[in-house]
Amino acid sequence: MYEPASAAETPGTAEDILRRAGSVPAHTSFPTVDELGSAMERLRAQRPDLITVERVGTSRLGEPIPLYHVGSGARSALVVGGVHPNEPIGSLTALHLVEQLITDDALRAGLDTTWHIIPCADPDGMRLNEAWFADPSDRETYAREFFRPAPAEQVEWTFPFSYKSAYFDAMMPETQALARAIDLAAPDLYVPLHNSEGGGAYFYLSGPAPELYDLLHALPASLGIPLHAGEPEGAHFTVLAPAIYEMGTLQDVYDWSESLGLDPYPPGSSGDASTSYARKHGTLSLIAELPQFSDPAAGDTSTSDRDYATELRRNGELLVQSGQRLVALIARTEPHLRLDTPLLRAARVFAPLAVSAGEANIARAAAPASVRPATVAEVSALDDLVHLHRLRWGGMLARALSAEVAAGTAAPEVRRAAATAQELFDGWLQEALAAQSTEPLPLSAVVGAQYGSILAAHAHVARERSCASS
Structure with missing residues (x-):
């Protein structure tokens, strides 16, 4: 200090x-x-x-x-x-x-x-x-x-x-x-x-x-x-x-x-x-x-035992999979939603953007320059990126659907989707809390x-x- x-x-x-x-x-x-x-x-x-x-x-x-x-x-x-x-x-x-x-x-x-x-x-x-x-x-x-x-x-x-x-x-x-x-x-x-x-x-x-x-x-x-x-x-x-x-x-x-x-x-x-x-x-x-x-891994530039291209591809696939689950959930409820909230508007846009971010990393993984050992910091940052997308956009969607339920405007399809979104988010949250060693x-x-x-x-x-x- x-x-x-x-x-x-x-x-x-x-x-x-x-x-x-x-x-x-x-x-x-x-x-x-x-x-x-x-x-x-x-x-x-x-x-x-x-x-x-x-x-x-x-x-x-x-x-x-x-x-x-x-x-x-x-x-x-x-x-x-x-x-x-x-x-x-x-x-x-x-x-x-x-x-x-x-x-x-x-x-x-x-x-x-x-x-x-x-x-x-x-x-x-x-x-x-x-x-x-x-x-x-x-x-x-x-x-x-x-x-x-x-x-x-x-x-x-x-x-x-x-x-x-x-x-x-x-x-x-x-x-x-x-x-x-x-x-x-x-x-x-x-x-x-x-x-x-x-x-x-x-x-x-x-x-x-x-x-x-x-x-x-x-x-x-x-x-x-x-x-x-x-x-x-x-x-x-x-x-x-x-x-x-x-x-x-x-x-x-x-x-x-x-x-x-x-x-x-x-x-x-x-x-x-x-x-x-x-x-x-x-x-x-x-x-x-x-x-x-x-x-603690954020500044660690030492070489890991992971391949950078493989990590990019794995990260991209997880982002695509996670984003697609949210996109599908929104599509299911869209005809029945009644409240136009900032949380819902954000979830509508960010869920497909998670898919786009994943596709970009998959494309980058195919570049010859990506075939190299990844640093510890790179592996950590890519892992954190998955947790960030899941928790931010999944959490906002869960809040948006719960608001419909709390307001008494939710159709049965929305109530079921709200429960599914909350369960999905809770699972992602527990996974992130268990994986991250942040203080x-x-x-x-x-x-x-x-x-x-x-x-x-x-x-x-x-x-x-x-x-x-x-």
């Missing part, structure tokens, strides 16, 4: 950033949407001279979406929480950032930046996750109460997109609010706050920044968080350094899928990312994916690493802008 350095360190140096990252207080829970809003308002009441707020939009269910402005400096940074409502580490990170900015005059002056912060970009979606916020270390409750919107309902992925046969322009009100915030801030640095579920830490950058890599690696290491050394989230990502990837574009994803003979824009596909929208401002975007649960990470550590990464990216931007102007 990194030892705190002296208070005399210069703000923005690696030593200072590591010290600040290691000084986040302990937390045992995530704030609900209401608690997050109240906490931000308490901070604003403490320093009304430093914090102002304006409303930039309204959620689909009528929730105001505020944009807070902190300080007044030469540069601009935009930090946004809740872009994926199942990723609440950013709620604590945003609160900690604001608290530090208004209580540490030396930090605020040294950063010389106007900070723009949206605490939660998707309050409606986040409320559907709140049942596990009180004890995020409880994996079973997390799995049973998990919600992630369908791709076309994700704030992060519903910006306009047009490429070849793909076209998307269905911007949600929340997406319009985020676009408005990006244009108001015209940020030098943009950080949408994400987190992963398990494994190790990894990062995305909108472009190469070699001077930043060592510090991004040092931040999780100093806090006892392994780096992710397994499969990236998508095989199309460019690896800039271990556990650091270039975001690329949705066009890259389209072309990569097309090259494998897959449908590059299947039904239910979404739009472009907020980071792509921010490019027009010359923005450096950073995503710091911090895991809630640590996997919950201290929230102070993951928040500290995410907060530190913001400071690290800011310091890089400040140096780049200073060099460009000199």
